[in-house]
Amino acid sequence: MASHLDRDAVEWATEEERRARQKKYDQVARDYYDLTPPILEQGCMIAYEKLYAKMAGLKKGMRVLDLGCGVGGPARHVERGTAMTKKAGLDHPITFVKGDYMKLPFPDESFDAAYSIEALCYAPNPILAYREIVRVLKPGEPFTLHDFAMTEKFDESNPEHRKVRNWIELGNGMTKLPWVPTMRGALKEAGFELIREEDVFKMWMPFRNIVQNIYRLRYYLGLEPKESSSLFDMMWYCPKGCATGAAMGIFTPMYLFVCEKPAKK
Template sequence: MSSHLPPHYTPALLHRYLSHFNRDPSNLNVIDHDAVGYATVEERAARAKKYNEVAYDYYDLVSPLYEQGWGQRFHYTPIFPGKSIADSMTAYEHEFARIARLKPGMKVVDLGAWHVKRGTQLTKEAGLEGKVTLIEGNFLRLPFEDESFDAAYSVESLCYAPEPAEVYREIKRVLKPGAPFTFHDFAMTEKFDENKTEHAKIRNWVEFGNGIVKMPWVPDMRRGVLSAGFELLAEEDMAGRSKAAPWYYGPAGDVSWAWRVPGWDDFFRVVKMSPFFLFIANSIYRVLILFGFAPPETLTLMDTMLYCCRSVAIGGKMGIFTPMYVFTCRKPIRDKKGDGSVEQKHGQKKDELKMA
């Protein structure tokens, strides 16, 4: 779209994504803000039927921008005392691995990736070709045999399925008895009220800004885990661990927090998300567009990315949204009794497995 964007970027990528949300398919150069904020039940149901297509088009559009702006890691994280956003990500990844009970020698399935081609390239660059294999698949029809894995985990991925409970059941199928399943996901919290117009609008903004067709709600996720037959060992909104600064200060472009958290790289990233910087960037691009040096879709792309960041920040401030709700589960251990029926052994109780 312009020399400042990744190579091979074209307006077609944006048009393809907006076609899932705009009510007028003949005008895909701008966002239909009314359709995004006040999507009808029918419109959201129609998108849910093509959730794979919506998610693919979204990540085709935004992943190069994420990598360019934030690096190869762009999951949300609690901000730890004395650590930058980048260092907090690293600390949280280690903590998540501990919570997920991942150990050397395990055969583990990580559910969710941008593209197999890109992931394979990064795996090769990291020298992990012999340890990591990427396979394109579908959450609802995993291309693996029953009881194939020692553990499963997911980070900000399962929320892209329209019915998470169906995904949980499929994951349970491919796990060995007693295997852990842990996932960190986007969710509307228990404070979310579908009947409040403002709540529903923010939910819709998060969906558009992140390529999600049906944002999961924590109570539904909990019921889904249990109905799939998992033992629910623990659950926690990891946003509550963000003590040094609110987790959303980055996407909110809150420079006042950026001064207090170490890491100049993070500081400049947050500054680039600040309202003042975006006003300047918007003004510059308007001039470039006026003189033909950038296509009109550039501003629309900037607005789309603004939905991505500001919607989660607003939802986080309101307490109705979190990008890091974690469930720790386990497939029951099964012992056959003499009559051929199955007995479930639950091991430790849920209240004994609270996350540290």
């Protein structure tokens, strides 16, 4: 249970408070990933990554853009991600670049494919990010997106729905969780052709306490630093919100869109 955070304040956060967080979206996400990479790395699902690569149409020899690449994303972890890649013998074909989704530091039509896994949900305005991806992709090439999202059952006017949404946002360092219909419309408006979309995951309710309890035990055994206590409190919202939202049918952590930039006529 969260002990140091004002849970009521988070549950019933106002739109004004959420907008204030959105103005500093980059700092919110950076602070979150300064704390959580070891947890996220240890929970990596290799089998799903292989399946995802197949769905994304990734092939040897392609120049591929990974938007929000985990330990290579936030500034403090660029060196760490580079070191891990070198250790795996992949430092020649892989390069880490610090950037902003809304202002990608790459020339037009410079990539053969692009994908994002649980990353673009941190963008305060997804359509701007989608437009940038269209810009840097070559014509006729794929973009695959798997993200946290509020489903079509989410009702903004329902206070319980908003409460769960607020839990998930705080517990995952987000400023504005995307809504599936908005994502669909934004992808089309940005210029993508939608090939496939589906919810590929249903959250298992007992999961909500597993990760937190493992790391809380490590903390009490002295295997985690004292500063981790605040992380445990924040992460209470993550599994609690995700599991509750999934049980209500208003949230999914794995909504998939497979898109393509139209080929030039």
